[in-house]
Amino acid sequence: MPDRENRLEEAQRLSRMLIGSTERAKADFAEIVAAFGLPAHLARAVLALNTPAPMRELAGQLACDRSYITNLADQLEERGLVTRVPGEDRRVKLLQLTASGRKVRDQMSEAVAERALVMRKLSAADRKTLAPLLEKLLDGESCAGSC
């Protein structure tokens, strides 16, 4: 039945393009932030620290374990980009950008805003078309609900 074959091919083609775009976007990001001496995972953390945040919270934002945040924090501290400051609740430590960290964040923000793949390759109209399509893909239940 060629119809099923066609649907499979369309599914594979589109899925592969989606995956490929994401890989490209990630590689692009990595390349942009490498100019600031940061690997992607550290850069993401810096960009997330717009305001000082408990490590716990950062773990939520970056969708990773608390223990891994300890890791990131160590690396960022070594580079002089953040400091750990005690929270009111004395169990909590806030990660706060240093002056140097803020500078890096500001420059990185600008670079990413200008050169991120989705901004470079797509017009404003394209982006306006793309967003709702991606929202549909993200919307509601995953396969778990229907399979």
Next chain:
Amino acid sequence: MPDRENRLEEAQRLSRMLIGSTERAKADFAEIVAAFGLPAHLARAVLALNTPAPMRELAGQLACDRSYITNLADQLEERGLVTRVPGEDRRVKLLQLTASGRKVRDQMSEAVAERALVMRKLSAADRKTLAPLLEKLLDGESCAGSC
């Protein structure tokens, strides 16, 4: 300068949606093929073996190292889904689906064609709109060319 902040936010929002969609699509695929007792990486290999292929070639298609293909082939052979058959060039081994492997591939093809995220969540019209946008993202030089 709020304009730059806005552009950064748009870039981040769209990038995150793109990445999220891909993650969702991958998770979906994993869930679909799990019904056939296969982890995603083995399922991809089975779907790629439409016709018997040298391990080298499969490494190309799956974008991974030859040594990793040896791994996959071992696991697929253990499950009775493929056999290694000698090529004309006696250095080469072709991976060929067994009868059982073909059956799994056919059933998986059907399941993926029906239930893949991009097919379930998007109309035919949506997919027709999405494809050229992703092509733009994939098109031409990466950041290396312009940064």
Next chain:
DNA sequence: TATTGTTATACTCTATAACTATA
């Protein structure tokens, strides 16, 4: 007792390098 961050450790995925058998 529950929660924060830390530590030590383990695991998954994949690649690298050295090896063999062919060519």
Next chain:
DNA sequence: TATAGTTATAGAGTATAACAATA
């Protein structure tokens, strides 16, 4: 000499579990 597949090993990235301090 170069190539296909194999083997053993190593690394990146991240999680898990037990722990100390605090709530």
